[in-house]
Each structure stands twice: as C-alpha cells, then as structure tokens.
Amino acid sequence: MSVDKPTSNRAPETGSFFARDREWHPPVYAPFYKTTVLRSPQKAMISLDNTISEITGPVFGHNILGKLDDDLIHNFAKPGESAIGPRIIVYGRVLDERGKGVPGALIEVWQANAGGRYRHKKEGYLAPLDPNFGGCGRTISGEDGSYAFRTIQPGPYPWPNGPNDWRPAHIHFSIFGHGFAQRLITQMYFEGDPMIWKCPIVRTIPDRRAIEGLTAALDMEATIPMDARAYKFDIVLRGRRSTMFENRKEGN
Amino acid sequence: MTQSLDRLKESASQTAGPYVHIGLTPNFCDIPGVYPHDLGTAMVNDKTKGGRITVTGRVIDGAGGPLRDCLIEIWQADAAGLHNSPSETRGSADPNFTGWGRCPADGDSGVFRFDTIKPGRVPFRDGRLMAPHITFWIVARGINIGLNTRMYFGDEETANAEDPVLQRIEHRGRVSTLIAPRDGNTYTFDIHLQGDKETVFFDI
Numbered sequence: 001m002s003v004d005k006p007t008s009n010r011a012p013e014t015g016s017f018f019a020r021d022r023e024w025h026p027p028v029y030a031p032f033y034k035t036t037v038l039r040s041p042q043k044a045m046i047s048l049d050n051t052i053s054e055i056t057g058p059v060f061g062h063n064i065l066g067k068l069d070d071d072l073i074h075n076f077a078k079p080g081e082s083a084i085g086p087r088i089i090v091y092g093r094v095l096d097e098r099g100k101g102v103p104g105a106l107i108e109v110w111q112a113n114a115g116g117r118y119r120h121k122k123e124g125y126l127a128p129l130d131p132n133f134g135g136c137g138r139t140i141s142g143e144d145g146s147y148a149f150r151t152i153q154p155g156p157y158p159w160p161n162g163p164n165d166w167r168p169a170h171i172h173f174s175i176f177g178h179g180f181a182q183r184l185i186t187q188m189y190f191e192g193d194p195m196i197w198k199c200p201i202v203r204t205i206p207d208r209r210a211i212e213g214l215t216a217a218l219d220m221e222a223t224i225p226m227d228a229r230a231y232k233f234d235i236v237l238r239g240r241r242s243t244m245f246e247n248r249k250e251g252n
Numbered sequence: 253m254t255q256s257l258d259r260l261k262e263s264a265s266q267t268a269g270p271y272v273h274i275g276l277t278p279n280f281c282d283i284p285g286v287y288p289h290d291l292g293t294a295m296v297n298d299k300t301k302g303g304r305i306t307v308t309g310r311v312i313d314g315a316g317g318p319l320r321d322c323l324i325e326i327w328q329a330d331a332a333g334l335h336n337s338p339s340e341t342r343g344s345a346d347p348n349f350t351g352w353g354r355c356p357a358d359g360d361s362g363v364f365r366f367d368t369i370k371p372g373r374v375p376f377r378d379g380r381l382m383a384p385h386i387t388f389w390i391v392a393r394g395i396n397i398g399l400n401t402r403m404y405f406g407d408e409e410t411a412n413a414e415d416p417v418l419q420r421i422e423h424r425g426r427v428s429t430l431i432a433p434r435d436g437n438t439y440t441f442d443i444h445l446q447g448d449k450e451t452v453f454f455d456i
Contacts, residue, residue: 012338020455025265026396033267035394038314039445045455046421052374053387053402054456056337057327058352066287075286097260110275118271120281122321134286136278172268172275178339180327181456183389183398187266201267204396210264236260 015241016050017181018097026204033200034161054181055240060106062140069138072111072151076134083133085114085152087228090188090216093145094175097239101145105237106176108138109149116157116169125157150228156195168195168202177237188233189215265397272323272391277356292325292354295368299348302331302369306438307403310362311390314446318362322392326353326366326403328385333372370405376416383411383418390443400454403441406433417454426452 028040048054068075073083090109094102112118112135115127119135133152141147154169170187177183189196189211196202196215205211213236222230273281277290296304307326310318329335334345336352345351355364373381383404390399404412412418412431421427429451432439443451 012341014339014341017456020262022455024261028396028399030396033394033396036396037394039319039392039394040396041399041450041453042446043426043450043452045453048417048420048454048456049377050456051376051382051417052335052340052342053327053329053382053385056335056339058336058350059338060291064291069287076283095260097262099258099260108275110271118274119283120271120274122270134278134283135274136283136286138287172266172272174268174272174275180387180389181400183325184263184265185268185272185391185398186263205264205266207264210261213261213263214266236263238262239259 013178013240013243014055015243016055017179017238017240020238024207024210026206030200030204032162033204036204050179050181055179057176057178057180057182059104060140060176065138065140070149072109072133072135072137072149075137077132081132083113083152084130085133085154087150088153089148089150089222089224089228089230090171090233091146091148091222091230092216092233092235094141094147094177094235094237095145096177096182096237100239101141101143102177102237103141103143103145104178105141105145105147106138107141107147107149107235108136108174109151109171110136111151111171112154112157114152114155116155127155127157153190156193161200165200166195166198168193168199173235175235175237179240182237184235184237186214186235188231190231191215191218267393267396268323268391268398270321270393272321273356276323276354280356290354292350292352295350295353295366297348300369301346301349302372304367304437305370306365306367307386307432307441308363308365308438309432309441309443310364311357311392311443312445316447318357319392320357320359320362322362322390322395323354323356324364325389326368327351327387327389328368329371329374331369331372333374335374373411378416380414380416381411383408383415385415385417388441388443399445400456401443401451402430402454403439404431405439406431421452426450
C-alpha cells in the first residue's frame with residue numbers, strides 16, 4: 001500500500017458522511033437467507049456522528065496496480081491463453097450521493113467462472129474449474145470516478161439455502177472511498193437475468209429500486225466489436241457534508 | 253413542485269459471501285501470482301513509531317461458534333494520534349505506519365490477528381480526547397452489511413472512563429464488550445454477534 005499520495009489536486013474533504021439509510025440497505029436479519037439468523041446482531045446499533053476516526057481513510061496509489069490487475073481474462077491465464085466464457089467489459093463511475101465522482105477509489109472484484117464455479121477450497125459445485133481463470137481483479141478510479149475492467153461473464157450456480165436456490169450471475173465489488181465510513185461491499189447483477197428476482201440474497205434488499213441500482217445495463221455502444229460486450233455499472237458511496245458552516249468554538 | 257435535491261442513493265450493500273477471500277486476499281486462498289501480496293497484511297515496518305502490539309480475537313455467532321469465513325479490516329491513528337489520510341488536517345502522520353489492516357479469519361480456528369502499534373488519542377467532535385481505539389469493520393457470509401465497532405484498550409481505564417463515545421452507551425453493562433483485555437503486548441478482542449455478550453455495534 002502506498003502512503004499519502006493524493007490522487008487529486010483538490011483539497012481533501014473533511015465533512016462527516018450522510019447518515020446511512022438503513023431501510024434502503026438489507027436488514028441484518030433476513031431469515032429466508034438462513035445464514036443471517038445466527039450472524040445478525042439483535043440489539044440496536046449505537047448511532048455515532050462521524051469523528052476523525054470514521055472520516056479519514058487510507059489512500060491506495062496507482063503504483064500498487066499490476067498491468068493485468070484489471071483484466072480477469074488474462075491475469076491468471078498461462079501465457080498466450082485466456083479464460084473461457086463470454087468476454088465483457090464492465091465500466092462505470094464511482095459517485096457519491098451528491099453525484100460527485102469519487103477519484104482514487106480502490107475497486108476490488110471477485111466472481112465465479114463461466115460455469116458458475118469459484119476457485120476456492122470450500123467450493124464444491126460440480127462445474128469444472130477453468131485453469132486460466134482466478135476470479136479476482138482490481139482497479140482505481142480516475143479523476144472523474146471512472147473505472148473499467150475486463151472479464152468473462154460469470155455463470156449462475158446453486159447454493160445451499162433452500163432446497164433449490166440459485167444465485168444469479170453476479171460480480172462481487174468491494175469499494176474503498178475516501179473515508180472508512182464509506183466502506184462498502186456489494187454485488188453487480190446483469191440486465192435481463194430472470195434469476196435476480198428469485199434470489200434470497202438479492203431479496204434481502206427491501207426496495208426494488210435499490211435492486212435495479214445493482215443491475216448493470218448492457219451498453220452496445222461501449223462494446224469492442226468482434227471482442228467483448230460491455231456492461232455499465234455505477235456505484236454510489238455515501239455523500240459527505242460540507243464543512244463550510246461547521247460549528248466552531250467562539251473566537252475561532 | 254419544488255426543485256429537486258438531485259441526490260443519489262447509496263448502492264445497496266450485499267453480503268461479502270463465503271468467497272470474499274478470492275477478491276480481497278487471493279494469496280491467502282491459494283490464488284497466487286495475480287497480486288504480489290495481499291493488501292493490508294503489513295501495517296508496520298522497522299521504522300514505525302510506537303509500542304508494538306498484537307490484536308487478536310474471533311468473531312462468534314449466536315450458537316457460540318467462531319466465524320471461520322469472515323474478514324476483518326481495521327483503521328487506526330498512529331502513535332501520535334494522527335491518521336495516515338488526506339482528510340487528516342491536524343498534521344502529518346507517521347509515514348511508516350499505514351493505519352489500515354485487513355485479515356481473514358483462520359479457516360480452522362476463526363482467529364484473526366493484526367500486528368500493529370498502540371494508537372495515540374484522537375479528539376472527539378467537540379475537542380475532548382477520545383480514549384485510544386481501533387475501528388473495526390467485519391464482513392462475512394450471512395452479514396448483509398458490514399458491521400462497524402471499536403476496540404478500546406483494557407489498560408486505559410482512566411481514558412476509557414472519560415471517552416465520549418463509550419459514555420454514550422446507555423446500558424453500562426455493554427461497555428465492557430468493547431474493551432480488549434491485555435496480556436503482555438497482546439490484546440484479545442472477541443466480537444460476539446448475538447447473545448448476552450453481544451458486542452456494541454455502531455451506526456457510523
């Protein structure tokens with residue numbers, strides 16, 4: 001990890017973050033997603049207006065990135081080979097709730113292969129591993145919050161919850177914005193996938209609009225002809241207050 | 253009609269799932285060669301200022317078992333109470349301390365471990381000093397949105413007693429869930445998701 005290299009000439013912001021809308025996010029307890037039953041806190045959370053400990057966060061410089069970090073088709077493949085599956089570009093912007101681009105955000109992604117199999121020792125699905133696909137990638141957003149990576153479209157897969165539950169095709173996203181309180185993990189789904197609305201994990205999200213907000217749009221204008229289709233996926237992190245009218249002690 | 257505020261809604265959280273390691277610590281889960289090392293494994297180096305400590309513990313579910321598939325991130329000030337962040341406006345933090353750590357729980361025991369330094373004190377919003385603390389973020393399969401909590405230090409009784417965040421906890425018996433006992437240079441912080449010992453979680 002690099003230390004302290006600002007990715008922007010803008011003065012860093014120091015306001016606290018907008019309160020999280022807990023009715024928009026999935027609740028901690030969602031019994032139809034069975035694992036939540038024993039892993040959900042039962043007591044009320046204590047509300048804490050951000051202090052410096054929550055407003056600040058680490059910076060990741062572009063120097064941590066390898067040449068193929070944003071290319072899951074090739075970053076685990078043997079020289080001259082590539083991962084099997086429908087080739088896609090995923091692109092978009094990291095924004096905050098004010099609509100501002102978030103530069104310098106670390107975006108880490110992971111996913112199953114085209115058959116729906118993860119490269120993980122705890123994974124037992126009978127679909128085969130792809131020897132040329134690892135399943136992880138990362139990038140850092142540019143000045144306007146834009147990012148892109150190349151991968152293969154993952155497959156759906158069954159998982160032990162109900163007797164016949166399947167995950168829709170999805171890509172996991174971990175996003176590091178500018179403050180530790182902005183930390184977010186979510187999943188990207190694909191436009192038109194009928195499995196989205198059947199998935200107990202998706203359905204932990206109470207608001208249909210929030211699910212649509214996690215569904216990437218097919219963008220034929222951004223495709224690379226004869227190579228890869230493109231999906232556009234914007235990510236929204238918490239906005240932050242202006243410090244312009246912050247309370248100050250008398251005399252300051 | 254009025255003007256629109258033109259605000260967006262935060263992207264909804266989803267669970268990190270059982271394979272979070274693939275994305276965040278691929279070397280840990282036998283996907284070598286993509287990244288030279290997993291981010292967040294080294295917080296300190298030989299030149300880092302401050303007293304070396306180890307922070308360890310487990311995340312425990314409602315049946316009393318440890319989560320073997322969770323991932324923890326921590327964020328803290330340096331020994332002087334400064335954060336290694338552009339949003340830190342009070343001074344420059346120790347360049348040899350990242351302040352940020354990431355650790356997957358051990359796949360058998362569920363134990364996490366951070367080798368770090370004891371943080372200095374950081375002011376609360378009104379200028380009062382908070383007690384030394386480390387901010388925790390926990391994700392796992394079955395956790396729909398990352399859980400935030402804080403670890404305080406068992407050997408800081410005076411500072412803990414005047415800490416403005418700990419003072420906010422109405423049920424005084426729960427304060428102890430945030431205080432890690434010390435044994436030598438090791439602090440043990442077990443995080444209980446449910447039950448009588450349920451850890452205090454913060455909506456930050």
